[in-house]
Structures are given as C-alpha cells and as structure tokens.
Amino acid sequence: MTNATPNDLPHILLIGATGRTGRLILTSALHRGHKITALIRPSSSLPSVQTLSTIQGSPLLAADIFSALSTITGPIVIISTLGQTRTSGNPFAATTSPPLFMSASATAVVEAVRTSSANVQKVIVMSMFGTGSSWQNLNFLMQWVMQVSNMKQTLEDQNAVDGVIRGSGVRFVMPRPAMLKEQVGLPVKALGDSGEGAGFMPSISAQSVAEFMLDAVVSDEWDGKTPVLMN
Template sequence: MHFLLLGATGRTGQHVVSDLLSQGHTAVALVRTSSSLPSRPGLTVVNGSPLSKPDIKRALSATPSFTTSAAIITLNTVRKSESPFAPQVSPPRFLADSCANVCEVLGKAGIHRIVVMSTAGVGDSWANLPWASRVFMAWTNIKYALEDHGLVDKEIRLTNMDWTLVRAVRLRFDDSTQKPIDTKADVKMMGSGGVGMSMADSVKVSSVSKFLVKVAVEGLFIKGAVVVRD
C-alpha cells in the first residue's frame, strides 16, 4: 500500500515511517523542511505545509507510479518548550485546518481513508479522564492542543471520509536506560470513551505507531474513535 503522511518528522511519525517501510509499504511525507527527514528507499519527501492545499496536492502527485491508499496524520501543536505552561507556537486551528485540507484534497482525488492520531480527553473520553488529568489539562497550555484535537474530532465527522481517530493516553517516549518493552504486543483498546482510564496509564510512541499502521492497513475502526494504552 502507498500512504500520504503528515507529521512524519515527529517522534511518533518517525516510527510510522519505519513501520510502514519495514512492512514493504511505500509513502510520501509532506514536511516543512525536507532535510528534517532523511530519504530512504520507499519514502518520498516533499517540502510543504499541511495548511496549504496546493502543497498537499503536490505531495499526492509526487509519486505518479503509486496510487495512494490512505493518509496517516500524526501532527500535533507546538509550544516554545516541553513545559506545559510554555506559550503556544502553532497557529490557532493548526490541526483542524490541516486535517480539513487533507480531507478536501484526498476527497477530490477519490481517496477516502484517513487515520488521525488524537489524544485521550477528546470528545466522549473527557468525562472518563482521571479528575487530576482534567485539572492539569484545563490549567496549562496543553488545553490549546486539546481544543484543536477536539475541533478535528468534531469536523472530521462531517466529512465523507472513512476516518479513524486514535486517542492515545499519556505518551511515553523511548528511553534507552529503561528495560525494553515488548512493542510487538498489541495496545489495549478502551473504546471511544476510554472507560477505566487511570493516572498510571501510558502508551509508548512505538506502540501507537504500530497500531496506527495496523488500523490503516487493515481498515479497522472506520468512522470511529478508540482510546489506546499499553
């Protein structure tokens, strides 16, 4: 299968690239700076922005010998630092507008499958977040990312796309000092609402990546959302 990728330079997106290529798939990645994603066999890198429909169209046409099967979006908003109180750098509606652009361009090209990485706390999963998590999100600048993911969640449901929203709980990034975790094991799925979420829940980026690829390749959870954790 051949995929359009947005967010391929991010920590989850890089795993998605590796997982797709290792399974024999091909992909074209739309990135802001082409040098930020090294070229690899099976990967085509196109310089551009997800906020530009012409750039997305260029990415789709960059590999004329391949027919795009689906898009996988792992974009997120950006703050000035990792601090949850750091000012937001991304423009308002960055995620929502990017997703809307991709849906429009794909739809006109006759491509209807899209898988989007979201976050626990969006939509009907908000009520099932631990109260401490809700307070933390509401009182830090993480709330802006949550609001943007929420707009994606609402607006993508109004499209004719075969969408899937993967709502990850707290992301756990690779740490070489920790004992390796078996990333071959499937993530635990908690429905769209994430009933039973706890403060201890987390999911490794590599686990989310494998799940995103699996959902896209196998056509799972079409027109649905799912909360995942390790």
C-alpha cells in the same frame, strides 16, 4: 492485521513525519514494506531512503496535499501525526504552533481528498485521550492540567479536528492514545471511544501507537472509530 504483501500494501502519505510518533511510523512503515510520501515543512528534513519520497509543503494548504496526492498511483492511506508544539514538554511552556493549526490541516486534507482523483482509502489521524466523549473518563488531575495550562490549546485543536474529520464523510480512524511514554512497543489495550475503564493515569508507548496506526492501514476493524489506547 491482514496478510497483505508489499505489492498490495497501500502507499502512505504521511503528515507529521518529523515528529516523535511520525518518525516511528516512518521507520516501521518502511520496514513493513510500504512506499511512503512524507509532506514536510521546508524548514524540516528527513533521511534519504529509497522507498521514501519527501515533498516540501504546508499541511495547512489543500493545494500542497493535492499536489502530494497527485504524485502517487494506486491505493493511498493518509496518516497525520501533527502535534501542537511548546518550547518544552512542560504543559505551561509557551506554545510554538498557531492555535487550531491541526484542524486547519484536517480541513485541508478533507478538501484535497474530495477534489483529488487519487485513490484515497482512508485517513488515520492521531488524536488523544481527553478529546470529545473521552473527556468524561480522563482523571480530574489531567482535566485540571488541560484546562489551566497551555495544553488547553491542544485540547481545543484536537476537539476541532475530531469535528472536521467526523463531519467530512471521509473514511477515518482517529485513535485517542493516553499519555505517551518512551519504551519499545507493548501490547495495546484498545478501549471504547469514551475510554471507560482507563484507570487513573494510563499511558502508552509512542511505538505502540505507531504500530496500531499501521495495523489500521490494512485492517477495517477500526474504521469510523476513535478508540482510547493504552498499554
């Protein structure tokens, strides 16, 4: 982490601020002194805070992301914590998000960044352990669950996000957290892209992921990387 003061901290455009990890990022980023603009669906809401601007729109529309960017001056980092949702946490529960909606959003983000004159420094996207090259080091049980349950839709979407962001030419960080758990932030163990050495059933607190992603806003250590994260 650098010693940036609130005056030179990048403004964060947060997509997914109403989700589990997104809310933690929002709270911690405000605490760290970032100004935040959250792009949320018209059906969702966030509490009113002085340094938080909430803009209603769709993360799938480049025009809505472009509009949100045009309200911000100075350096910007875009953070996306969108997630495929289901009716419950059970992997077999019915999906409530369209297939490939996260990758549609990633495409929209890239288009907005390319066409906007805003000073976007990087895009930080929350991926997951199992995506891309990390599939080989996910244990057989999780591989099986992801292939036979409705988590398959999440995996397909995360793999598509990975391809869109990597192929975009936009500076990125795409952490691949292990299974999320509650608890406060714990020290983060960042493995390589493939997650070699992760062990049988690694996990990480959502708070730790939030802090890692915010550290990556002001550090170039993880630029262009997709580290597997665990506690």
